[in-house]
Amino acid sequence: MSGILAGKRILITGVITDASIAFHAAKVAQEEGAEVILTGFGRLSLVERIAKRLPKPAPVIELDVTNQEHLDTLADRIREHSSDDTGLDGIVHSIAFGPQGAFTFLKAEWEDVSTAVHVSAYSYKSLATACLPLMEERGGSIVGLTFDAQLAWPKYDWMGVAKAALESTNRYLARDLGPKGIRCNLISAGPLKSMAAKSIPGFEDLSDVWNHRAPIGWDQSDPEPTGRGVVGLLSDFFPRTTGEIVHVDGGVHMMGS
Numbered sequence: 001m002s003g004i005l006a007g008k009r010i011l012i013t014g015v016i017t018d019a020s021i022a023f024h025a026a027k028v029a030q031e032e033g034a035e036v037i038l039t040g041f042g043r044l045s046l047v048e049r050i051a052k053r054l055p056k057p058a059p060v061i062e063l064d065v066t067n068q069e070h071l072d073t074l075a076d077r078i079r080e081h082s083s084d085d086t087g088l089d090g091i092v093h094s095i096a097f098g099p100q101g102a103f104t105f106l107k108a109e110w111e112d113v114s115t116a117v118h119v120s121a122y123s124y125k126s127l128a129t130a131c132l133p134l135m136e137e138r139g140g141s142i143v144g145l146t147f148d149a150q151l152a153w154p155k156y157d158w159m160g161v162a163k164a165a166l167e168s169t170n171r172y173l174a175r176d177l178g179p180k181g182i183r184c185n186l187i188s189a190g191p192l193k194s195m196a197a198k199s200i201p202g203f204e205d206l207s208d209v210w211n212h213r214a215p216i217g218w219d220q221s222d223p224e225p226t227g228r229g230v231v232g233l234l235s236d237f238f239p240r241t242t243g244e245i246v247h248v249d250g251g252v253h254m255m256g257s
Helices: 021-031 044-051 068-072 074-079 110-135 157-180 203-207 224-234
Strands: 009-012 035-040 060-062 090-093 140-146 182-189 245-248
Touching (some): 021 090, 035 044, 157 182
Parallel strands (some): 009 035, 182 245
16 A cells, blocks of 8 residues: 555554544554554553444553553554554554643642653653564654643643643653654644543643634644644654654644734
């Protein structure tokens, strides 16, 4: 099959519904020739059901990024779904979570903050190192999802801090994995009406900015542009780009006040 990911095997995390960025990244990746493996957390049957809506069937592996046993066995479990070549060419990290307490900045307890940072930032490194045995001899691309951490957004609070930690983690990971031929980049996406968005108190206040300030426009119900951005960075069309943050947000990030 032709396409910019032809012959590549990609691990994609974070598929919850067919409205998620991860689902659209998986869909576009398959359309561009990739073999896709998904991970799920919690209700695996739901992820398996959503996976059937992709253009081609995709296996689903259980993965809790805070569970060290899951991480330690991940490479072997990926190999079980590889008929010939046992490697990976790319990883999509689309994982973030903050307890409700993390969305009240001054009152947040460390337990809530540490959970947000662990799941949303540290797991980027954990996932990369868990999959390193499958990538270190062939190189590849790791792509994560962030939400612009340069600014203090309404209601986002400690999740904004966690995303800033993710963006810093991306730079250090790019530094350490570059010699192995592995690129690490992030997509900074505009707000989307996803399952994750529903867990953010005051999401409408935060996202309303995009209704007025995106010069090229932004559709909060359309994750495909972000999915396409992810696939672009997974491809070989950015062979010397690493440690970068590519904005897919309708241009809001560069607009002055």
